[in-house]
Amino acid sequence: AYNLIRIKDGEEWKTAFRTRRGHYEYLVMPFGLTNAPATFQNMINDVLREFLDVFVVVYLDDILIFSKTMEEHKGHVHQVLTRLHQHELLVEPEKAKFHTQEVDFLGYTITPGEIRMEKSKVAAIREWPTPKNVKDVRAFLGFVNFYRRFLKGYSKTANPLTNLTVKEIEFAWNEPQEKAFRQIIDAVLSEPVLRMIDPEKPMEVETDASDFAIGGQLGQRDDQGRLHPVAFFSKKLHGPELNYQIHDKELMAIIEAFKEWRTYLSGARHEVKVYTDHKNLAHFTTNKDLNKRQIRWAEFLSEFNFTIIYRKGSENGRADILSRRSDHEQTTPPNNNAILASDKEGNLIPYHRTLAVTTRIKPAKPPKSTTELIEQVHGAKAHGHQGVAKTFARLRKHHDFKGTRQDVTAVIRNCNLCKKSKAERHRPYGELKALPVPTAAWESVSLDFITSLPPSKEPLTGTSYDNILVVVDRLTKYSYFLPYKATGTAEDLAYVFLRNIVGQHGLPKELVSDRDKLFTSNFWKSLIAQLGAKHKLSTAFHPQTDGQTERTNQTLEQYLRCYINYQQDDWVTLLPIAQFAYNSSPSESTKESPFYANYGYNPTAYAERREAPDTPKATNIAVNIRKIQEQIKLDLELVRTRMTTTI
Incomplete structure (x- = not known):
């Protein structure tokens, strides 16, 4: 197969060899070149790239085509042969097998649902001679190791043989070794099977x-x-x-x-x-x-x-x-085992069949806590309140330090002298300018997207969504969590906004959003202007300008992470419950729930259970909703508290 690849023009001299009949150079790729296997594999991968791992597996010149049905398989074979023909690659009919349910591939026999050792390879072990030295033992173990995945209890069985490969043990072939040798041969010849x-x-x-x-x-x-x-x-x-x-x-x-x-x-x-x-x-x-x-x-x-x-x-x-x-198992000489076993810190290593210490000898000192030691070294006048890297290096070099770099970082960040003395490494903070507080509900709303979510289908329509549109009333904090498509246009956004927001609460006077392409599109700008509303965009490259919606997004994402399934494809069904839970939880800023601020009364989370027909599926859904609502309230209060303390 290598001979199907030509040597690049002008590079033939690199393959030159001399014989008594004269000087010769290869025109095609020969066997033996260091990069020949990689070159051939790269070529065949390029030829069949779009088929790889779809219905083709390739290792050098071995091409395996797999399919679910015979009709499908015929089509796959035709595609592969056509592609090989287009690139003038030849197939040896005598070495090929077509339309079979059993194939030998890379030392394995593959059948539907099962994998075995290849019989031709197994036959080689039947007459394997008894090893005479360590080299023979290693050759035998090297062969059976390839198939060890099939052999139950292989390590235990092969233990007498593997012990012979340890340098400190003299080679001696006795009854335990012979027994292990025969047991392994019998295990291989029994042709064990792994399931796919x-x-x-x-x-x-x-x-x-x-x-x-x-x-x-x-x-x-x-x-x-x-x-x-x-x-x-x-x-x-x-x-x-x-x-x-x-x-x-x-x-x-x-x-x-x-x-x-x-x-x-x-x-x-x-x-x-x-x-x-x-x-x-x-x-x-x-x-x-x-x-x-x-x-x-x-x-x-x-x-x-x-x-x-x-x-x-x-x-x-x-x-x-x-x-x-x-x-x-470790093979350290016996006379060192006791010493190494007593070394729990890892300071001793085997070195040229003796023991060596990995670090310099350090003076014995009364042990101190990690924090005390860091503060002492960092604050010493001779050390000058240096940074994390230098302080950590000094601790490792001159002290018996068992802490981590994170411990050093934590201590230095809390050093009051460093805070007062060291120059700032960031630009000066700008003046905080908060957005004006709206005078009425739904007078000013903020909009934002949560993007790049796993696809999730709406149960009734079967529509697949991968984004969430978050709309927040800036006065009452009442929020809408609306599923949306990444492929949606500005016209689609306008329809969703008019149906869910304007249709429920009227037209707001002001909209606040980031600089998403939909919000900056000509259609959206024209629509908002004609409706008589103002549109405020966040500062470029700083979406935190719209902090209200950003914090709401974080709360929603926290909720979805807690309750989404393992396939992460049910978040659309969770949005209504998440929206209700968020709006019925007291706001840290208003001290009232967004629902109460918007409608003037508190919602009923769930009523007392009444007698109803025994429908297990409906019962499970109701019980699950009650559990989720109770847990969500705790989670939302915790998240909001954390956000308040970090802002």
Whole structure:
């Protein structure tokens, strides 16, 4: 296949070679050039680019075409062959297979819903000779490692063999090694099977951690309830990870499993069940006492729909085996293990088969709190109240400092002497000029868009929206949250505004908005002028000029983040409830709810339950609305309080 690519004119001399028959240069790309594989892969990707991952997978000259039906497949094959013909690329009929449901691809045999080891590759292990030295052992393990994803308990079985590859252990082939060697061969010859992922079925994750590694399994159950493995993973721990508490190691196993299979687990149609043998993790999602690392992990996990279930270690065997891979275990010489085990700060490292300290020797001093030490070093006359970077570097170099850069930043920001003595690094603040207070309700309104949201359909019409138009009366704070399309024109905006605002409250005298293209369009300007209203635009590149609507947007976004589903496609149905909750909550500035300020009475959130026909679906909706309204009021009050303290 390489010979199908010509060498660039004038560059043939780079491929020159000499023989006894004379000097020769390649005119086409030969095998052996360093960049030949990348060049060929880039070429074939360009040729089939629009088909890649749609119905084609390509690795160098191996082209795999996949389809759901035979008729669809014939069309796909025709498109690929036509494209190859257009680029004068030839296909060997003897090496090609057409219209088949079983194919060998990159060492695997792929059939509908399943993946196996390729039989021709497996046959090579049947007569594999017994290893005679470490090099032979590594060759054998290298071959079976390619298929380890199929082998249950591989690490445990291969442990006697992997121990032979450690430099400090003398090679000796005895009964344990022979037994492991034969067990692995038998396991490969049994041709185990992995199932392909089915996004319509629930997924289960099993994880576990040991002192030196973490591991996990992704699986799905068939119609008879039997669990079938889909994928395995394991990872060796390094550096500070080795010093994590067992709780954090077990939690890290879940984090890495979700990262490994994020493509499958993010947006899963069903709740993902996560099984762990660490009982405390079952309450992780409701625990409020988290350290900084756990907070970061909790934020990452927030995008997934899952539940953590405790299961005894004896019942969590698959993941337990993966986390105890012998080739992940540390191989430090025995005489140093006790010393390294006592070093919890990570100051000692193995170095040329001896122990070395990673930092200079520091004088022993009575321990101080992190804050006291930072204040002492930062405020010393010899150090001159320097900035974060220099203070942090000095602490690391001359003191036994266990804090972080964030700790240093927090202390220096609160240093009164620095605030009084150091020059400002920003431009002077401008004079605050608040907009005049309207004299009547709906005399002045502000408008803004929340943009770039995931598409969401309106249940009755099926119309898909991706923006929200927020309209706020500047006196009463009464707000409208209206779904809108990013493709909407100024004419569409005018219709929405006239129908929902002017039709309900009359024509306002003044409109305040940012400089969105719809608000600055000639049509919108002309319409507002002819209606006799004034239009005030925010300062360029400073949308906070319209602070009222910006704060309302933040409150609405906070609400949507709390109650949107995992697919993020139901926010249109939440807008009416969000609008009611916002308007029925007391405003921090007016001390009254926008609803009361606008209509003169407080709305009824929900009445006492009356006897009604037993309709479970309607009951669930009503109960859900009541719960959401109660929680929203708490959330809105908290958000408004935070905004008031930060403005």
